[in-house]
Amino acid sequence: MQQPTSPVPVGILGATGTVGQRFITLLSTHPWFTIHALGASPRSVGKAYKDAVKWKQTTPIPHIVEGIVVKTCEAKEFQDCKIVFSGLDSDVAGEIEEEFRAANLAVFSNSKNYRKDPNVPLIVPLVNPSHFSMIPQQQALFSPPLTSGFIVTNANCSTTGYVIPLHALEKAFGPLEAALVTTMQAISGAGYPGVASLDIMDNVVPYISGEEEKIEWETLKILGGVAESDSTEAHAIGGVLKSFDMHSQHPLRVSASCNRVPVIDGHTECVSVRFHRRPPPSPQQVREALAAFTPTAQTSGAPSCPRHAIVVHEEPDRPQPRLDRYFQDGAGVSVGRIRQCQVLDIKFVVLANNVSIGAATSSIINAELAVLKGVVRV
Amino acid sequence: MQQPTSPVPVGILGATGTVGQRFITLLSTHPWFTIHALGASPRSVGKAYKDAVKWKQTTPIPHIVEGIVVKTCEAKEFQDCKIVFSGLDSDVAGEIEEEFRAANLAVFSNSKNYRKDPNVPLIVPLVNPSHFSMIPQQQALFSPPLTSGFIVTNANCSTTGYVIPLHALEKAFGPLEAALVTTMQAISGAGYPGVASLDIMDNVVPYISGEEEKIEWETLKILGGVAESDSTEAHAIGGVLKSFDMHSQHPLRVSASCNRVPVIDGHTECVSVRFHRRPPPSPQQVREALAAFTPTAQTSGAPSCPRHAIVVHEEPDRPQPRLDRYFQDGAGVSVGRIRQCQVLDIKFVVLANNVSIGAATSSIINAELAVLKGVVRV
């Protein structure tokens, strides 16, 4: 584990979009990374960033990026970057991120395109940084093998929030058998312009396209391990073959119901879980385990990692998005209302700031961890 | 079953409150009932209704009640009423409703005070009007036995919405084993002034005091049957002793998580259920059973009963409170998104208008059923 000794130049793809604006806000004061290049769609290319963007953050555009001239999203324009963050829309992210990886650039993507790729780690930094172990295999698949290029994705915003306490529970009490989650998701999760005001004011929309499938699938990849097999196929690439085991050692059933609610930022999720272990832990044991949870990302010294991965609330009516989403700059999650579930074992409420830990913040901590682990050499 | 041949005079307790205003709006055009007396707290007594009330409905005060002089909530003032509807706050409802019952008045209450009373039916009119069979026993407990006085309550607004499809499912597929419900409840459910705007705008409050317990308990009373025992105690009152069996024949576990969301009217609820029967019905079978459900209240000719007890939506993103809460004047419920649950058997979304079927409308249909069944003689 070692920290960089000089500033690490980074690039941002999709820099004018909402996720891009968050990357810029967070990276403009980052202790290690300096914004070196910004990429966006053709209509922004060649303009100063401040003229290309319709800035929608509640803090002003950082002075440091105002004058940066926006580039096309081509790898040749980002050759001096050690790390590239992608906030691209999924309709273009696939090809562009592929081109960047092939050009030996380290891509940390917030897009969904490669999350299901069997060689791309889907990393929630407070949960499964161990999945970085897949990078060598991902690079070895290229010919010649990539030396520094790879793609790492972070999870869907609604998945990220609740897998953090789920992981903490598995660490403390062994594998889960079932998880049932009902989400109440903020409008900012849909990007800009995103949700029409006529659709959401004084309303709940009990459906978000593709979201439930994402949660149900991503949870298994993230909470599962990395299996190794000594197959013929494995030998062909010079060693054992690694694969994500999708929690198959201890099958986990996940059921998600997703709702959009009139909240600007912050996904609130009601979660019920059942453990394999009988008898299950008590609410009090769960409370203590969640409060005590310390992710490896924290001990490894990643600067954007929150001090408290999980804040456990004792008040009966917390967490609430409006009051709790800004705590620790939204880098941790808040859990409350831990109590017995009459149907499964334990139920609780989790709140995660979808634009922070649910998006850009996770990509950035992932990049910090990659530096600390030497996956990105700086 | 017989309809009244002349107008039935009714009274309203708590007439200036939000529930009272709803009773007035609905009863002002009722085909059978005519508003005869209005009762409210001392500071309103003696005033014309229009001067006593801070009217908050989106339709104007019905002309017919504007000049009615508000009375105290004492039974002697309501002697000419065949039926009394109570929209009283629970801190006063207990004593007042008791006094009215003792004075041989038929009380249909929206308050929670007597819901747990072992002799008071808790009736969701589209589900368990069979529980009216408890009335004779309730009356027999008085000395001398009451001839026309009794109390019937309707359920909590969040319970009402989801027990309707649950009942339809049990009717079609036999008993349920488990139900897990996560609610997203409208602010009007908390009365007026109720929820402070600073607490709910751009926010979700994942807690409503006492609400989860109400749902978990009321569901069992409503969906359960009426048992008869031939005990000594029963003989003491001259017959078999009836009691609500709390669904004990086929134990049902219920787990509720209640949230307040920034919606004005309409409770949206995400429900997962598990059946005793194996294999369970398919989503398509559930869809058909819910659409086909016809409550006895409907066939018996209660005029406020909705034409469709359950409207099944095929669109992927419905029901939504803002679009669907006014359908059938809010007297039915809307169900959508019927699909497999990975943890239990089937999951779906239900929407109920908490100020209509969830409150005053249920009391009124209960009163209509009581007339049709001869429980109230008109």
Added chain:
Amino acid sequence: MQQPTSPVPVGILGATGTVGQRFITLLSTHPWFTIHALGASPRSVGKAYKDAVKWKQTTPIPHIVEGIVVKTCEAKEFQDCKIVFSGLDSDVAGEIEEEFRAANLAVFSNSKNYRKDPNVPLIVPLVNPSHFSMIPQQQALFSPPLTSGFIVTNANCSTTGYVIPLHALEKAFGPLEAALVTTMQAISGAGYPGVASLDIMDNVVPYISGEEEKIEWETLKILGGVAESDSTEAHAIGGVLKSFDMHSQHPLRVSASCNRVPVIDGHTECVSVRFHRRPPPSPQQVREALAAFTPTAQTSGAPSCPRHAIVVHEEPDRPQPRLDRYFQDGAGVSVGRIRQCQVLDIKFVVLANNVSIGAATSSIINAELAVLKGVVRV
């Protein structure tokens, strides 16, 4: 003035849009008009209406239109219609309405395209139906002159609301000298998808593109009269030349500040006015004059005309959009808080339902008036 003796077939252009949906809702129960043809953009053509539309009203699609096959917006498809209502977007309304007029169809348009045309009346039905007198001149400009084709537009939603009390004041107290209006406009005024939820939740947007100019200009055309001149040009078309005088007899200065607020339906406007007459009327005189105002549209028997053109509220905190927008189905306006203005003479608040009197309802009353005046022969 005569009412039609048989149903009048009407068509609706832009039938799948928000204004089109309102036209359909209102016309489906209209006492004179029957929906005969629906026109929409190519992607809807050939589909049954219920399959073409994404219905967003709080009442279900009227059964009567569900199966109507949507047509292209070409005049030949609407030849059997006596009246055509246009809810087209302004980017296509210009050409299409022109083609319909040329084909001798009577077009009542909610679009802005022809509002500034010197031969097209801009009619707020409760204010200036006298401007129908311009129709013959509009028809005479064609060669051969049109026999039944013409275009009449209604005003911008924010203009409509406040010119009604302004007109009532001029009728009672003579010409105004200045009007200063600050609007708080509902999101539905921007159509669908319209305003992004991220732009308006917990926010005010103090700008609506082009809106202030529209109010400032339209007010003068609507409140002004029709002048006649005996010029050479006039003789060329065989008579006197009529023109809208833009209130030039008594110059009126209008200043508008337009804001978008998080309200679904209903524009609230704070208005201050100064009269030419000195001393100006007192608040009490203004109150009485507004309450007494009876538009000619009402006495002429237009069925959609509200019973009270202006409802004057005495409560200190009314009108409010959520409580007052539905009164009289939104066909009238509500005025309250009439009081002295320290800078001009009198100030007050006016509320108009932008999707009713501010849009489709005005077009429909205009068409009713055209029938009653014989401008449309039925």
Added chain:
Amino acid sequence: MQQPTSPVPVGILGATGTVGQRFITLLSTHPWFTIHALGASPRSVGKAYKDAVKWKQTTPIPHIVEGIVVKTCEAKEFQDCKIVFSGLDSDVAGEIEEEFRAANLAVFSNSKNYRKDPNVPLIVPLVNPSHFSMIPQQQALFSPPLTSGFIVTNANCSTTGYVIPLHALEKAFGPLEAALVTTMQAISGAGYPGVASLDIMDNVVPYISGEEEKIEWETLKILGGVAESDSTEAHAIGGVLKSFDMHSQHPLRVSASCNRVPVIDGHTECVSVRFHRRPPPSPQQVREALAAFTPTAQTSGAPSCPRHAIVVHEEPDRPQPRLDRYFQDGAGVSVGRIRQCQVLDIKFVVLANNVSIGAATSSIINAELAVLKGVVRV
């Protein structure tokens, strides 16, 4: 002008209320002031602050105050404080603040009780700190004269926002003749619980009790000067008599229309002004004058004074409360849409964060200025 050389102990009255919570948040990191004592109502007295308060800020309770034991609001409990900030409700502020002043404590009050007192300065720190000159006369009225006790109030939140640009305009272009302001005020301006959610969601309330009168009166006191008269009465207290001239040298007519809108924080105000000077300045001159405005508070070194008293926006649709209220921690105001007014001379939009510059921040800057001017000796 001199800065304190050691920490200045301060007290907060009404410490558990919303304004009190803001005082605590701001003062917990103040460079000069340290929180020494907290006062609240009897039911909080004796409890640790964290147990007494229902904390509603989006940042956690500062650790520094969590354990402070809440005291009664009596001067004897605050004798060690050099400055006392009052966030008391107006129903108790009158007596308590009076008692504190009489005990020679310097009171900076956010309450309205003494704003109209002819000897109490009503100071918007970016506008009229010159009114501190009234303090000696205020002290001289006591017998014996007070040596260090006095009361200074800040203005109503809606007044504060718009008098800052008005003052800047008068400084640049001479006296104003008329100002017409329409406000769209945030719910937090009404305190907690304040506005019921049922009253404001999807709504505008065009009335705030007493608010318009406050704006119309306070504006004159703040923008006016301090007159001196050499009367008999003056001699009685040993010198000239000072009085607030209420802008009487150049009469200014002010008309306010106040609305509550569904915005959490930030008052947006549409302002039209007329100058005495003819011709009036152009929009461009106004733009430049506002951008160049530097209040004396800024040059004098008050640490909480914003760097830009007025931020002038060039974008057509700004300022907006959600995006601009946090800039400079809400200590300045934002102005945009400067343009000609057809009725008066110039119109523009101003946004002020009502919980910052509109409340606690102003009290704190006033206290800083009092220290710098030696009015409070530290």
